[in-house]
Amino acid sequence: MKLRICTLTLLFCQLFSIQAQQKTNIIYILVDDLGYGDLGCYGQQKILTPEIDKMASEGMKFTQHYAGSTVCGPSRASLLTGLHTGHSPVRGNPLWTFTGNPVDMPRSQVTVAKELKRAGYTTGIIGKWGMAEADLESMPLNQGFDYFYGYRKHKEAHHYYPDILWENNDPFHPKGNDGYNTEGQFSHDSFTSKALQFIQQNAETPFFLYLAYTIPHLELSVPEDSKVPYKNLGWLNGESGGDDGSSNVTYAGMISRMDRDIGRLLDRLNKLGIADNTLVIFTSDNGPEFDKGFFDSNGPLRGKKRDLYEGGVRIPFIAYWPKHIKSGSTSDHISAFWDFFPTACELAGVEPSIQTDGISYLPTLLGGKQPKHDYLYWEINVHEGPIQAVRKGQWKAVKFYDKPIELYNLNKDIGEKNNIAESNPKKARQLMKLIESARTDNPAFKLEPHPRISDR
Template identity: 35%
Template sequence: MIGQFKMRAIGTAIALITVVFASASVKSPALAGQEAVADERPNIIVIITDDQGYRDVGFNGSEEIPTPNIDRIAHEGVRFTRGYVTFPVCGPSRAGLLTGRHQSRFGFDRNPNADPSDPRGGLPRSEEMISEMLKRSGYYSMAIGKWHMGTHETLRPRVRGFDEFYGFLEGGHDYFPENTVFEDISDSKKPYDWYRTKLVDNGKRVHFKQYLTDELSDRAVEFVRRRSGAEQPFFLYLAYNAPHSPLQATEKYLNRFPDIADPKRRTYAAMISAVDDGVGKLLDELDRSGKAENTLIFFLSDNGGVVTAETGEQPIANNAPLRGGKSQLFEGGVRVPFAMRWPARIIGGKDYTRPVSSMDIVGTITSQLAIEVRPDRPLDGVDLMPYLLGEKTGDPQPVLFWRKFDQGQHAMVIGDLKYIFNGQNGVMFNLREDVGEKKNIGPANKGNMAQLEKVYQVWNGKMAPKPAFPPLGTWPKPGGKAGKQGGSQ
């Protein structure tokens, strides 16, 4: 049974949500942070991987896939053992990350399709991205890799605050240049043809000449090298598509894992190893340029790893000790590898064990830089620094929510309690005692589950009533044709 402490936690959550959403004006967390002196503003790098399992990184215990360079970020900074993303698949998770606001507020409840003629299919212009906030604060920024925030010309990186973009606009891409056969997204005849388009280099379609992960890493290093001598601070959003499908790797990386028998798992491991090499090159460049000390770096995956192949027979990713994986609301779908490093402000080697969210990346950045956040778009992310420095106690995120609109599913975390409604029934877990979500304590606590459902419904009533755009797979239709990709990208 849930004790008095847990009952108080539920009551506090109900009161908190009611107060927050009853208020006509919520003060943004970004206005409460310590101001940064202009000439001491940090450079900022956000590194995000795609479908990487919770256990598939050294700092979370992987022995099968060494990641010494990624581990540096955690070991020289902070490892978040309960780092959550806002959705268990790519696009919505990234929308929450890049805005610092829950994506259900603006209807980004599913992956968008890739139709470049549809201005609805992505992050709406009514929302402000971290790149736009930083541009107002004088930062020079670049996005590299996977965009997935919209292919329409009004939704692309260079009209969303990024000064430069090198990558692809869609939700995935082939890793080998010889497989690139389409000039433009509008050449697609069926879904996922866009995985084989040319890359976009500041508005121009270009061929890439090496394994895609290496290509993205090299462009990131080149950007840091080029901007290191500038007075203007920089922001780099490095969005690897690895280890997302298609599972592809070069012999260089495959040869590092001769003892992994399953070919899919071996390729997946090789893809992560390629990312780790790239992160190492980037960290080395920061050291060489003298920028490492005052560069704030975040590393995370966009969601949990794929735990089984489509046929269901063999694990691909390892989310242990968590249950489930990508697309699921169990911990394995939404709790991810998550770390940050800022040598100028944080002493390394810390583990932070309370729940934090990917939305807190924007909350931390805006607060530390004293960036004004639009009053009509208050952040859901908070500044983590006071918690990491011991200036504040308690949970940075007392309540976290997830909504899978299309499946009629939702979930929430309050402290150690996890509640999931799977579309038909509710289940509840005590994560402190049962991180693997094996023992459903809901049947013995139906009244408490009913209270949690009320908390969720109060929150959900303030979200967008439905998704803002059509689902993935609705374009291209047989015989259909979409507009060409012109304009800034």
């Protein structure tokens, strides 16, 4: 009798394990300030990114994917909540509020991590959080994550040899770190090590890893071994423009180091035998900041970080999922950060418990019929005053505070060089109505100029 009970228990455990493993693991790799043109598979000629290029050649490359915002904080909030910046609780960086106080992600906010945890996933974030600036109420463990290792605040994440990092709810000081002399533990390396551990420890259960790398955000810093491939290319002789070339060498080295470590992550999935059951997404939180033209980081696009022109919000996006995504495929599906929430829920087999602004792009990944957005919307308040933008099909409108609306046809003018609002007044009015109706009021993020725009 005891033997029979033990046998039935074993069979039940095996069945449970098989059922659990049928749920797709999700790794979402979000890098910081990487431009649309910073990768070889998107046209980069100088920076070596062989691992990500291989990921694209074996997966799917999106050509019209958009960040949640043109700066870090609101972009990440959009990713986590499934809401664009007209509805999201966080619409600007920490000090960009009318109160002067940071607005954190409310503890009560439903996040994609909470939804996946509800679906039986083990959830972790490694890297940059930035959603708990004021206090610890909005730390990752209160937002659906089982594990956190990394930067709590934005400013802390501007340094690669930081004085302070966090593990779960506990701060610690990395031993031997000296940011001024770039000595100690390079934070990116520790994030990669922790990510590999997380994957290893959770390989037999469904997991969600949000890997929020800080490369290539300023400050420019990388260990010397990652600079070596770029030191004999003439850049240090002034041919790079702007300075003696050392900054460009460092920038390229940072991206190549990140590329190398993404290759290590994919190798680990293969060695564990879970690559076919793991969707890996690679993207950036907004457009580039550092490049002055040498790398052509924004590719054919106008603008960069802090702009709502394409260069500020259109970003590289690669999805890798062996045996599910057609190898070497490219998609022009118009999608955005707020689509990840419903996509993850669909993968996990749960209905979103809140209404989002997103549409699952799982049909695109699997080669099926894809529902489309009626429009995409962004807003940001920067030095020029608030800016709003909307995209509807081939049309893109940008509205600066107290200035006439600008209109562009992206099918004919991807670089947004020709404002055609005057020659297309009906279309301009249509998009202006969308801009006016797409948002809800938020007293912390008013659509009027204010002087508190100082945080990167």
